[in-house]
Every structure is written in structure tokens, then in C-alpha cells.
Amino acid sequence: MQHDLVKAADPGHAAISDVAENKEQTFAARVFASQPFWVTIALIALVVIMAINEPSFGTVENAANVTRNFAPIGIMAMGMTVVIITGGIDLSVGSVMGLVAIVAGLFLTWHYPWYLAFAMGMIAGIACGAVNGFFVAYVGMPSFVVTLGMLSIARSLAVVFSANQMLYQFGPDAPIVRAIGQAKWPLRAPAGWAPQWMPELSSHFWVMVGLALIVGYVFNSKAWGRHLFAIGGNEQAARLTGVPVDWIKFQAYVFSAFTASLASLLLLGYNGSAINAMGQGYELRVIAATVIGGANLMGGAGTAFGAFIGSAFLEVIRNALLMAGIDSNWQGAFVGAFIILAVLLGMQTGGKAIVAAILERLLPKKHR
Amino acid sequence: MTDPVSQSNSRNGLVLSLRGISKSFGAVSALTKIDLDVHAGEVVALVGDNGAGKSTLVKILAGVHLPDSGTITFCGEIVVLDDPAASLRLGIATVFQDLALCENLDVVANIFLGRELDPWRLDEVAMEIRAWTLLNELSARIPSVREPVASLSGGQRQTVAIARSLLLEPKLILLDEPTAALGVAQTAEVLDLIERVRDRGLAVVMISHNMEDVRAVADRIVVLRLGRNNGIFHPDASNQELVSAITGASNNAVSRRAERRQGSREHSGEPRP
Numbered sequence: 193m194q195h196d197l198v199k200a201a202d203p204g205h206a207a208i209s210d211v212a213e214n215k216e217q218t219f220a221a222r223v224f225a226s227q228p229f230w231v232t233i234a235l236i237a238l239v240v241i242m243a244i245n246e247p248s249f250g251t252v253e254n255a256a257n258v259t260r261n262f263a264p265i266g267i268m269a270m271g272m273t274v275v276i277i278t279g280g281i282d283l284s285v286g287s288v289m290g291l292v293a294i295v296a297g298l299f300l301t302w303h304y305p306w307y308l309a310f311a312m313g314m315i316a317g318i319a320c321g322a323v324n325g326f327f328v329a330y331v332g333m334p335s336f337v338v339t340l341g342m343l344s345i346a347r348s349l350a351v352v353f354s355a356n357q358m359l360y361q362f363g364p365d366a367p368i369v370r371a372i373g374q375a376k377w378p379l380r381a382p383a384g385w386a387p388q389w390m391p392e393l394s395s396h397f398w399v400m401v402g403l404a405l406i407v408g409y410v411f412n413s414k415a416w417g418r419h420l421f422a423i424g425g426n427e428q429a430a431r432l433t434g435v436p437v438d439w440i441k442f443q444a445y446v447f448s449a450f451t452a453s454l455a456s457l458l459l460l461g462y463n464g465s466a467i468n469a470m471g472q473g474y475e476l477r478v479i480a481a482t483v484i485g486g487a488n489l490m491g492g493a494g495t496a497f498g499a500f501i502g503s504a505f506l507e508v509i510r511n512a513l514l515m516a517g518i519d520s521n522w523q524g525a526f527v528g529a530f531i532i533l534a535v536l537l538g539m540q541t542g543g544k545a546i547v548a549a550i551l552e553r554l555l556p557k558k559h560r
Numbered sequence: 561m562t563d564p565v566s567q568s569n570s571r572n573g574l575v576l577s578l579r580g581i582s583k584s585f586g587a588v589s590a591l592t593k594i595d596l597d598v599h600a601g602e603v604v605a606l607v608g609d610n611g612a613g614k615s616t617l618v619k620i621l622a623g624v625h626l627p628d629s630g631t632i633t634f635c636g637e638i639v640v641l642d643d644p645a646a647s648l649r650l651g652i653a654t655v656f657q658d659l660a661l662c663e664n665l666d667v668v669a670n671i672f673l674g675r676e677l678d679p680w681r682l683d684e685v686a687m688e689i690r691a692w693t694l695l696n697e698l699s700a701r702i703p704s705v706r707e708p709v710a711s712l713s714g715g716q717r718q719t720v721a722i723a724r725s726l727l728l729e730p731k732l733i734l735l736d737e738p739t740a741a742l743g744v745a746q747t748a749e750v751l752d753l754i755e756r757v758r759d760r761g762l763a764v765v766m767i768s769h770n771m772e773d774v775r776a777v778a779d780r781i782v783v784l785r786l787g788r789n790n791g792i793f794h795p796d797a798s799n800q801e802l803v804s805a806i807t808g809a810s811n812n813a814v815s816r817r818a819e820r821r822q823g824s825r826e827h828s829g830e831p832r833p
Contacts, residue, residue, distance in 0.1 A: 412682075425663055425664035433724075492662070
């Protein structure tokens, strides 16, 4: 399952998964049994249907919009996947975004250079992650409780630091900050070389893709990634074999906070302003994206590709409903239904168990 | 009570020697002055009733608990096993009863968990080759080393756990209830495996409740009772003798049951050579 990322994110690497898996279960069987595969199929189907029926959906502008909109969720879903693989959860990511934006925004309003402001924001975010990680890994508290507390603390600090004001007078480095958040590549004529059919993809999207490739590589090729899965599968076993369980769990929460900080700084640049409400409710969207992408809340399973495709799927549903002119209040119902459906499909052996169960219902054994 | 120790002493080198090991948890003394010798190429079965102190003894050897008193001599040197890593370094490998496998990882990942080859860029090919070599040396029947452990049978999991313990080339391997929860065929497979491990010249200490298994594979049977040594037996000792040593009474529930069923020729009357 963690092999899917390489295949999808970098076509040049497809051969590796093929070679590595050729002995046993065929590569195809493995793909068919994976939840991200079915979600990808659903996503492609949704995009095709929408593109045919709704001319405004299939435009390059909309493609650029959608990819930019889901990128922050996708970036945080990478961190969330790491935490969920260890069997934990991080509810604080949305609040950490708010705190990071306010801290970075304050330093910008005080006319510090952009890199210092970004660094201070990053430090604030990573500090939140370190507190989460310390209490979960070394004190042994449930991650739900610790990160729920941090959700409240970080948001409160953001409100206090900002004096409940929006920060937008960013001093001399404001153009740089905005350039980072609003950058696009590849550019179309006249500024660039890209043909008219190619969407101008945002910096957010490229950061997410880069992060997904790194996370996918770590999951597949580093002992650290292997240990994450081991901790989620059987923490006691990992401990007995000498895996530094506490240290790795600590790092997982720090990484999750790091991804939240990254997403926050990109959004800060895009908006050109910082509000303490940034990221409110994002934790649930991130968790939903991660779970749709095949991460198991019990730990031990998850992929970077799944996190990517899950967040893309959520945003495309949202966008499609909007484009189809359906009352936006229906969004929640659709998204919720898809969360349940995706996890249902991913249960046990991917779609097979469900398909078998349905067949069993429709065609009881005595009739076959 | 016979003393077969002298026989096996001459055969092979002494790997492990415990003298006067005691351990108490609060007011409860789990072990009192335990002596135990294990030689290379020998399977020693550790038997005893629930609460006899078998698991505590294994945990002391695995470095999970420190004994309160007594000495542990390993390969001729007095050692202190103050954490699991210390035991592993010396060459004492432990296969715990719950096997400590990660069901979501494949066989290779489980065998190499915590000691991956080239942790910065996992060398999957080398690990897979080494895993196959280990499993082949044990003549283990594993359909695929790239399947998650969750899809293996109990016997195959036990095989994986034992193969993993052999990765660091230990001198002594501790097996905690290796045949519990296994079917008949799988039990036979694991017993074969234990014999092959012994034939490689390793010392094996095996805890078991199952007298059949113990007798099938052990070279010596060490009985613990209430945390004390209660006799060392040959595998051909009669069931009656073993059960008396384990329960501490010749007139016990097992013997009464045996008499009642009048199965004395099958159950208790095995002639001694």
C-alpha cells in the first residue's frame, strides 16, 4: 500500500515497485486492494463527469484554483498521515496554523525581514508540536487529549498575540511574502512558455508535491519510515526490538506541526494578511482527507499518495457541488457520506470484501 | 531424583550458568535461589505450574528484570543483564510468548525491525536475501517474505519470530511457550525448528506447559515449583514423576485422574531405560 505513492507521484519510479513486488502478490492485486486506488478512480470519474456536464469546471483557471485550494490541506495531511500511522491523532493543526500566521505576521508588522518572520512563525509552530510530542511520547498521555488541549491553547495564544486584530501592514518585505504565497509555475504567455491548456499551478501545490515525494520516499526507503509503521502495528514489539519508539513518536508530532506551519506561511503570503482565525476547523478536514486516502486511525497504515489524493478528492467534491449550483449547505452531507464510503471500501482487502459481501447478499451460495 | 547434569556437562561447553538467583516483587518472592545450567547444542525445558517463576526467570535472562541476588555466568564470565539491549549484545535472544511481531509489516521488515540494513536507504534486496537464507537454514515453510505477517499462520509466525532472534547470531535462545496456541501440525513444525536451532550448536531454553512437546524436544527438563528448583529430569522420565515434581505431591489431581481412568500403562508407566 505504501508503494502506491511512488507509482503515482513519479512515473519514472513505477519500475521499482514492479520489481520489488514481482515475487508474490502481483502488483495489480496489491493496487486493487488499496483504498487510495479506488479513491483515485472515484476522483477521475468525478472530474470527467463534471468536465462534461459543467463547462466552467473544466477550465484551466478552475484547475489552478482547485489545486491551490487543496494544497494546504494536502500539506497538513502529510503530517497527519505520519501521526496517524503511529496510531495517534493531531487535532491541533488548525490552531497551530492560526498561531504561526499571527507570530509571523507580528514580526512582519514590526518590519523584521521576511525570513526572520517566517522562522519565528515556524519556531512557534514546531514548539507546539514539541509540546504535543513530549506529552504523548514521553509522558504517555492519549494524543487525542493532548492535541485537543493544544487546539485550545494555540488558538487562544493567536487571539492574545494579535490583540484580536487582523494583521496586514507588513512593512518593507510585504511584496516578498506575497510573492512566495502567490507564485505560480509554469506561467503562460506572455510571461512564460506554457501553452494555453496548461494550468498555472500555485507554489502551494508544488510545495505539497515536493513534500509528498519526500514523505513517500521516507516511508519506503528509510528505517525511520519503517519504524513509524512498526509503532502503529505493534508498539510493544517495536520497543522490544530496540526501535526508539518515544523519540520517533515525538518527531511525528513535530513533523505534523511543521507541515501546519508550512501551510500557514503559504496562506499568509497568499492572503497578504494574518488573522487569528486562520485554519479554524481545518483539523477535521485534514483528518477526513487522510482517512479518505486510506490511513487507518488504529495506526499502522497510510500512504503519502493517499494523503494527496484524499485532500484532492475533498476539494473536488466541494468545488463540483459549487459549480453544479448545489446549495453549499449540502457540502457537509456529501463530504461526510464520502468519508464513510471511502473507509467502507478500504476495509480489510479494499473493495473486495465489500464486493464479496454484496455478492453474498444478492446471490446466496445455494443459488450459485 | 536423578541428576543428568553430569552427563551433558561433558558433551558441550557451558553457555549459561545461574547460581542462587532470587527475585521478589514487593512482598512476593517470585524466585528463590534458582540454579540453572545450559550447554551449547542443548534444549533445556523449563516447566512448572502457573506462578512457578518460569516467566520471571526468562525475563531476568532477557534483561527485562534484574535479579535481587545471585550470579549469572554467560560463556565463562559473570554478567549483569540490566536491559534488553545488554542481553542481545551478549548473544541472548528471546522469543516472547506474544511473539512481538508487527502484523502490518511483511516478514522481511519484521525480521530486520530495529536493525535494518542501511537505515538511510533501506537495502531491501540484501535484507530479503538474508531473510530467505535464514528461513532456508531453518527449512521454514513461508510462502512469501513480502506478505504482511497478518496473513501467516501461527506456526509460521513462530518461525518468523525465531528466525528474527537468530539474525544477531545469538549463543542462547529463550523461547517462551513456543507451541502454545498452535495446532498439531504447526506444533510439530515448530518442534522441528527448535531441533534445527539446537543442531546449529545453539543453547535453547524453552518454557512450556505441554509435557508432550517438552518430552519430544528437550534434552533436559528443569522443574520449577513456587520459585524454587524442584528437580532435573530426563525426557524419558515418567509423567508421574514430572507431574509430582511440578505439583509437589505424588497424590495430585493429575495422578488421581490417571488412576481413575485406569490408564496407567499409557499415562504414567513408561519404563525407564
